Amino acid sequence: MTTLAEMTDFFTEIAPMAAGLNARLKFDLEGDGVILLNAAADPVSVSNEDAEADTTFYLTLQDLSDMLSRKLDGSLAFSMGRLRAEGDMINAVLVTQLFG
Secondary structure (H helix, E strand, C coil), rough: CHHHHHHHHHHHHHHHHHHHCCCCCEEEEECEEEEEEEEEEECCCCCCCCCCCCCCEECCCHHHHHCCCCCCCCHHHHHHCCCEECHHHHHHHHHHHHHC
């Protein structure tokens, strides 16, 4: 299983790809912590701060790991209730392109 630290490191590696997104995206990992991708900052930053975001995604750390490794389809996770999102839904579409 992936740890929060490993996932945060992964987000830090891909953070430059989010430049220009101009949004704060929070991944609430349901008890395992949070990852905040601040693409409104220059340069883009990543932290485990539980702060306000434009869009918040709710899922488990394992489901996030499975989605990023293509073991779990994001649309399927959403339809099964394993992935929820609140806030600006345009960012939800943009995130799929970021990780696509």
